[in-house]
Amino acid sequence: MEPTSPRFKQNAHAALANPVLQQALAKAKVGFSARRRAAYGQLPEFEALREEARAIKEHTLAHLDFYLEEFERRVIASGGQVHWARTAAEARDAVLAICRRLGARTVTKGKSMISEEIGLNDFLEAQGIVPVETDMGEYVIQLRHEPPSHLLAPAFHLLREQWSNSFRAAHKDLPVDRRLDEPRALADEGRQVLRQRFLAADVGITGANFLIAETGSTVIVTNEGNGDLTQTLPKAHIVVTSIEKAVPTLEDAMTLLRLLPRSATGQELSSYVTFSTGPRRADDRDGPGEFHVVLLDNGRSAMLNTEFHDMLRCIRCAACLNHCPVYLSVGGHAYGWVYSGPMGAVLTPSLIGVETAGHLPNASTFCGKCESVCPVKIPLPKMMRHWRERQWDRHLESKRYRAGLKLWAFMARRPALYRWGAELAARFLGNAGAAKGRFARLPLAGGWTGGRDLPAPEGRSFMSLWAERRRREGSR
Amino acid sequence: MNPAKPRVGLFVTCLVDLFRPTVGFAAVALLERAGCTVEVPAAQTCCGQPAYNSGDRDDARDLAGRNVALFEGFDYVVAPSGSCAGMLREHYPRLFEDDPAMHARAEHLAKRSHELVSFLVDVRGMNAVDAAYAGTIAYHDSCSGLRELGVKEQPRRLLRTVKDATMVELPGAEVCCGFGGTFCVKYPDISVRMAADKAADIAATGADTLLAGDMGCLLNMAGRLLREGKPVHVRHVAEVLAGMTGLAPPIGEAR
Numbered sequence: 001m002e003p004t005s006p007r008f009k010q011n012a013h014a015a016l017a018n019p020v021l022q023q024a025l026a027k028a029k030v031g032f033s034a035r036r037r038a039a040y041g042q043l044p045e046f047e048a049l050r051e052e053a054r055a056i057k058e059h060t061l062a063h064l065d066f067y068l069e070e071f072e073r074r075v076i077a078s079g080g081q082v083h084w085a086r087t088a089a090e091a092r093d094a095v096l097a098i099c100r101r102l103g104a105r106t107v108t109k110g111k112s113m114i115s116e117e118i119g120l121n122d123f124l125e126a127q128g129i130v131p132v133e134t135d136m137g138e139y140v141i142q143l144r145h146e147p148p149s150h151l152l153a154p155a156f157h158l159l160r161e162q163w164s165n166s167f168r169a170a171h172k173d174l175p176v177d178r179r180l181d182e183p184r185a186l187a188d189e190g191r192q193v194l195r196q197r198f199l200a201a202d203v204g205i206t207g208a209n210f211l212i213a214e215t216g217s218t219v220i221v222t223n224e225g226n227g228d229l230t231q232t233l234p235k236a237h238i239v240v241t242s243i244e245k246a247v248p249t250l251e252d253a254m255t256l257l258r259l260l261p262r263s264a265t266g267q268e269l270s271s272y273v274t275f276s277t278g279p280r281r282a283d284d285r286d287g288p289g290e291f292h293v294v295l296l297d298n299g300r301s302a303m304l305n306t307e308f309h310d311m312l313r314c315i316r317c318a319a320c321l322n323h324c325p326v327y328l329s330v331g332g333h334a335y336g337w338v339y340s341g342p343m344g345a346v347l348t349p350s351l352i353g354v355e356t357a358g359h360l361p362n363a364s365t366f367c368g369k370c371e372s373v374c375p376v377k378i379p380l381p382k383m384m385r386h387w388r389e390r391q392w393d394r395h396l397e398s399k400r401y402r403a404g405l406k407l408w409a410f411m412a413r414r415p416a417l418y419r420w421g422a423e424l425a426a427r428f429l430g431n432a433g434a435a436k437g438r439f440a441r442l443p444l445a446g447g448w449t450g451g452r453d454l455p456a457p458e459g460r461s462f463m464s465l466w467a468e469r470r471r472r473e474g475s476r
Numbered sequence: 477m478n479p480a481k482p483r484v485g486l487f488v489t490c491l492v493d494l495f496r497p498t499v500g501f502a503a504v505a506l507l508e509r510a511g512c513t514v515e516v517p518a519a520q521t522c523c524g525q526p527a528y529n530s531g532d533r534d535d536a537r538d539l540a541g542r543n544v545a546l547f548e549g550f551d552y553v554v555a556p557s558g559s560c561a562g563m564l565r566e567h568y569p570r571l572f573e574d575d576p577a578m579h580a581r582a583e584h585l586a587k588r589s590h591e592l593v594s595f596l597v598d599v600r601g602m603n604a605v606d607a608a609y610a611g612t613i614a615y616h617d618s619c620s621g622l623r624e625l626g627v628k629e630q631p632r633r634l635l636r637t638v639k640d641a642t643m644v645e646l647p648g649a650e651v652c653c654g655f656g657g658t659f660c661v662k663y664p665d666i667s668v669r670m671a672a673d674k675a676a677d678i679a680a681t682g683a684d685t686l687l688a689g690d691m692g693c694l695l696n697m698a699g700r701l702l703r704e705g706k707p708v709h710v711r712h713v714a715e716v717l718a719g720m721t722g723l724a725p726p727i728g729e730a731r
Contacts, residue, residue, distance in 0.1 A: 013665050325652045329669045363663050365656025365670075366529060367619035388531030397530070401662070409527055409535035412490075413542070415519040422494050437730035438702055447661030451668030452699030455495065455728030462488050462497035466516050 001119050001147055003352055005336030008359035015330040021157050025328050028156065032322035035266025036373070043262065053259050054377045056252045057313035061304065067213040067246045068295070074216025078278030080291035088118035091296045095120060095205070095238055098292055099129055102235050104202035110220060110227035111135040112207025113316065114240045114296055116148060116338045117351070120205070131205075132197045134226040136190050143170045149332030149340065151318040152264055157331050160186065194226070204230040204288065206276075208241040209315065210256065211293070214249045217277040218293060221260060221270045228274055236290035237276065243300055244312040256315060259375035263317035299351050307386040311346050313376040318343075320370035320380060326363055335360055342370035342380040349387050358396055361387035422461045430459025484512040485550035487543070487589075489560045490522040491691035492712075496727065499691065502718035503556040503592050510600040517546045523555075523563040529657050533571065540568045541578065544585050552599070553585065556592045556714050557690045558621020559657075564589035566624050591621050592714060593689060597630035607719030608639035614646040614683035615713070616674070616697065618690040622650055631689060631713050638716060644681045648674075655696040671700035679706050685726075687713040698727040 004011060015021055040046045060067055072082040085091035091114075099107060107124065109115060109131055121131045121142070133142040137155035141148060143166045148154030155163070164180035167189055179185055206227050208218040218239045220227045231237040247253050261267040280287030303312055321327045321341030332340035337357065339347050345360040354361075361384035370380045391397055411418045433439050433456025441449050448454050484507050492499045500516075507514045524539030543564070547553045555561040565586045572578040596602040613635060621627035635643055654660065654670025661667075674697055678686050686701070686708050688694050698710035709726035725731050 009663065009665070012663065016665055016669055325654070325670050325673075326666055329666050329673075363659070363666065365619070365652050365654060365659045365667075367652035367656070368623040369619070369650075369652070372623055385529060385531065388529065389533055390531070392531030392533075401530075401658075405526060405530055405532060405535075405658075409532065409539075412521040412524070413535070413538055415521055418521045419518075422490075426494050426497075435730060437725060438699070438728040440703075445661075447664045448699070450664050451703065452671055452696065453702040453728060455695055455698050455702070457495045458497055458724055460497060462493045462500035463516070463518065465497050466500065467518065 001116065001122075001338060003337040003356055005348065005352070005357040005360060008334060008336055008363060011334035011336055012330040012363070015334045020159055020162065021331050024157050024159055025331055028322065029328050032266070036263060036319060036322070037266075039262040039266040039268060043258075049255065049259060050375055050377055053256055053315075053375055054313065056247060056255060057315075057376055060246055060248060060252075061244070061309070061312055064243065064246065064301075064304070067248055068243060070213040071211050071216055071246055074213065075278070075291070075293055076216075078216050078291070079281070080216070080278045080293065083292060083294045085294055085296045086298075088296070088298055091118045091240060091294050091298070092120060092123045094292075094294045095240065096124070096127055096129075098236060098238055098290070099124070099127075099203055102202055102290075104129055104235075106130045106132060106197065106201045107203040107205055108132050108134050108198055108201040108230045108234065109138070109204070110206035110222065110230040111138050111154065112205065112240055113148075113151060113338060114207055114242050115205065117298065118240070118296065120240065132194070132201065134194050134198065134230050135222075136187065136224060136226070139190060139194065140166050143167075147333065147338065150321060151316050151339070151343075157333065198229045198233055201230075201234045203236045203238060204232075204234040205238045205240060206231050208239050208245055208293075209260065210253045211241060211246045212250055212253050213246055215277055217250075217275045219253055220274045220276075221257070221272070222274070223265075223271040225272055228272060231274075231276060231288060232286050234288055236292060237279070237288035239276065239291075239293045240296065241293065242296045242298065244314075260315055260317050263319040263373070263375045303350050308346065308350055308383055310378050311343070311350065311383060313378055314343055314347070315376060316343075317375055319373040319375065323369045323373050325367065325369070326365070342384070343378075346378075346380055346383045346387070354387055354390055355396060358387075358391055361385075419461070419463055423464045426457045426461040427459060430457045432456070434459065480511065482512050482551035483549075484514050485547045485553045486514055486516045487520060487523070487547070487553055487555035487560060487564065488516060489555055489557045489691065491695070492556055495695065496691055496712060496724070498720060498724040499556050499712040499714050501723070502712070502714040502720045503554070505718045505720065506592065506596060506605075506714060507554060509606075510596050510602050512552070512600070515550070519546055523560040525559065525563050525657055528563070528567060528571070537571050540571050540582065544568065544578070544581050547585055548581070551588065552595065553589045554592050554595050555589070556712065558591045558618050558625055558627050559690050559692060561589055561591040562620040562624035591625050591627050591689065593631045593634065593717070594621075594625060594627045597633060603633065604637035605634050605717045605719070607717055608641075609685075609716045609719075609721060610640040611685040611709070612642045612644055612683045613685045613687055613716070614644050614678055614681045615649065616646055616653060616678075616686060616688040616693065617649045618688050618693045619652050621689055627689065631687075634717050635687070635713070641716070644683050646677060646681055646683070648677050653693045653697050655692045657692065660696060667696070668700065671696050672704070675700045675704055675706060678708055684709060686710045687716060689713050694727055702728045
């Protein structure tokens with residue numbers, strides 16, 4: 001996926017003017033946070049659990065090489081195979097090689113952000129293999145040729161009307177009078193079409209929420225059951241995933257599972273939690289003939305032990321998106337690549353470069369809500385600030401902004417000069433704005449006054465008034 | 477330290493200094509009523525957040541170092557802002573992680589630094605004010621004060637003792653208003669959207685007065701309310717608590 005992150009401002013502008021998106025966002029604004037709050041209201045040990053989860057992920061990251069090799073040993077022992085991929089291209093090639101060997105023509109896919117990250121669908125299509133997304137949200141955005149706009153709810157930016165229009169456009173044999181105005185009707189239509197695809201698929205691809213080193217199992221957390229059909233029916237199940245998903249034991253995965261659905265959708269547990277360990281065994285009634293795990297690095301190992309290390313704890317629950325006032329204003333597409341919201345603002349520059357994704361860590365008020373809801377306590381604002389530091393060091397921000405800030409800093413480091421400047425500005429602006437008490441327009445302040453007035457200063461700086469008062473008191 | 481009469485260094489903040497000196501005088505009055513001696517070091521300028529949050533660590537460290545030295549002798553350092561107090565308390569030590577001597581001094585400052593209203597309540601044990609304000613008040617929780625310093629109940633507790641005032645809860649009081657320092661001019665579209673959402677929430681309460689503890693947020697919210705012509709008077713919480721609303725018109729309104 002070609003990033004549009006450099007055009008974040010234009011993307012955001014368009015998003016704010018998009019009535020469908022704004023309606024969808026307005027619904028989400030109340031829904032997600034209320035559900036999460038309700039779920040944690042019934043979990044008094046939430047804070048202790050957060051600390052435990054943080055510790056599990058930190059321990060795993062400190063011994064990541066050990067746990068990944070252990071995971072691979074267990075996968076092999078259960079009859080599967082691990083394909084190590086340093087880059088997106090290596091991951092795509094690993095998937096293609098399996099598909100080619102099996103003569104695959106269609107692959108079904110469960111929801112996977114790693115698949116988005118490596119641009120798997122476009123790649124497979126170019127190779128003549130048809131990928132079919134089976135998560136209902138992913139399916140509809142695939143029909144619309146759109147990327148997901150949310151970690152969990154990929155079609156988050158659409159209303160029911162867009163869904164039914166997309167179905168009508170794609171499902172040619174649909175009777176005109178068929179009603180698609182209810183969620184249930186949409187789900188039935190989607191299921192009916194997808195059922196045939198499940199049965200026809202040669203290979204099934206899913207992601208993974210956790211990789212359990214102790215057992216060699218991969219875990220997916222879903223609500224639709226499509227993941228199970230995707231991975232059970234075809235000749236091979238390919239898990240495309242990334243290295244930071246590893247956890248040491250089954251019990252560790254259970255601890256994280258107490259946090260993930262609650263943080264994500266406010267559910268105590270998702271409808272399905274599926275553990276996959278190797279291909280079908282001789283006495284299994286069903287299951288894939290082959291089991292492959294494509295393990296992607298793509299820049300993650302380079303984040304270990306840097307100022308962005310903590311980001312590798314992320315379990316992709318989307319709580320930071322769901323509570324971010326910036327995300328809830330512009331939606332996920334504005335961020336211009338796979339990951340959005342606060343976690344995307346930190347992760348995306350690591351994966352595609354801060355010169356491309358520089359807007360993302362800047363488009364935050366540092367309100368701190370994201371960090372406060374993160375189940376693994378990732379200090380997201382702090383890491384966004386670290387990206388800003390890298391940008392500053394490399395002179396990546398605009399010349400005008402840099403010049404303005406340097407001028408301000410020059411003044412602020414010279415108290416006498418600053419005093420004089422502040423008093424001058426207070427008097428001048430106070431005087432000019434005295435009649436109305438505010439400015440509707442002001443030269444060089446268009447960024448402020450475009451959508452709000454600028455209250456006028458009272459007319460004198462505090463420091464000069466204070467100095468006068470002290471002098472008066474002294475002479476008394 | 478004389479706990480009966482502590483010496484407080486007032487960290488005025490650059491926005492109060494430039495836009496709203498009344499808040500500075502209100503802070504001094506409240507601190508004196510809380511039994512403190514207040515001094516205002518003349519060489520202070522800004523806490524350094526514009527540099528720090530823009531990635532300009534050198535200028536941020538320079539300004540932090542100046543403030544650490546400037547406020548060294550005080551029992552407490554108090555700012556009428558959760559954002560600037562948060563910078564002193566939470567972030568100054570981080571700026572000197574590679575300099576043990578400065579780090580220790582920054583830690584010492586951090587431990588003594590407080591946001592004004594939480595200082596009055598939590599440190600000085602103030603539980604009532606002698607002030608009157610005829611109006612219905614909605615209070616917005618500014619992000620840094622709320623999430624970095626735990627300022628939430630303290631202003632409400634004192635406001636409930638203001639004569640003639642009625643408090644209403646602002647729905648979404650903990651949601652950011654969209655100011656965000658330089659964010660408000662770097663991404664004005666998004667900032668204005670957030671301010672507009674906030675203005676709608678404020679207007680829906682029916683309150684005639686909006687209070688908060690940070691000038692940046694107040695300028696932003698007042699600016700949007702004014703632009704929309706919403707009849708809400710905006711003030712810093714210290715003005716009401718000190719009973720000094722007669723000294724200046726509400727933020728953005730003519731004398």
